[in-house]
Amino acid sequence: LKSKKVTEIELGVQSMCDDVLLANKRGHTAADVQRAVDLIREYDFSLGLQMMVGLLGDSMEKSLYTAKKLIELSPDFVRIYPTLVFRDTDLYDEYVAGRYAPLTLEQAAQTCAPLVRLFEQASIKIIRLGLLVTEDEAKENLVAGPYHPRFREIVYDIIEKDSPRCI
Numbered sequence: 001l002k003s004k005k006v007t008e009i010e011l012g013v014q015s016m017c018d019d020v021l022l023a024n025k026r027g028h029t030a031a032d033v034q035r036a037v038d039l040i041r042e043y044d045f046s047l048g049l050q051m052m053v054g055l056l057g058d059s060m061e062k063s064l065y066t067a068k069k070l071i072e073l074s075p076d077f078v079r080i081y082p083t084l085v086f087r088d089t090d091l092y093d094e095y096v097a098g099r100y101a102p103l104t105l106e107q108a109a110q111t112c113a114p115l116v117r118l119f120e121q122a123s124i125k126i127i128r129l130g131l132l133v134t135e136d137e138a139k140e141n142l143v144a145g146p147y148h149p150r151f152r153e154i155v156y157d158i159i160e161k162d163s164p165r166c167i
Contacts, residue, residue, distance in 0.1 A: 002043060009040050010048035015055060015062065016069035023057040025090055030069070037073045048127070049075040053111045054083040054103035054146070056094060060111055067115045071122045078119055079128040082108035084145035095144055105154070108146035113158040129155055
């Protein structure tokens with residue numbers, strides 16, 4: 001990668017809870033993430049980490065745990081996505097069978113607000129909060145979940161309301 005002038009690597013970590021990773025067939029463990037981060041740092045790449053909230057088997061506590069573990073890995077930036085259900089995926093099958101219920105928009109925003117605070121307190125830049133989906137993709141394939149084109153604004157509105165103002 002260095003010979004190809006790559007400077008940045010982003011990992012779709014999604015969760016640092018092995019039970020959540022297994023339930024969602026992510027194909028890696030938290031230990032795999034640690035090994036990958038160690039290698040990325042050894043070769044001095046910029047590091048981005050992605051996490052998802054509301055996965056099958058996830059909870060507020062597990063999302064907070066994941067955020068704290070990601071902070072320990074000292075990424076240069078993160079992306080935080082609420083889980084969405086797209087047609088023709090394993091999660092779609094779980095949703096249709098009634099074994100998975102996505103977060104509501106309010107639940108997703110309430111889950112992300114404390115995560116944002118944690119990353120900001122650790123001075124880790126959040127470059128995306130919420131998935132960017134084209135209008136066509138949303139119409140054709142998005143079945144359920146807390147999608148909103150201004151999800152970041154919704155989360156920051158919650159943070160603003162919860163933060164005391166200095167006058």
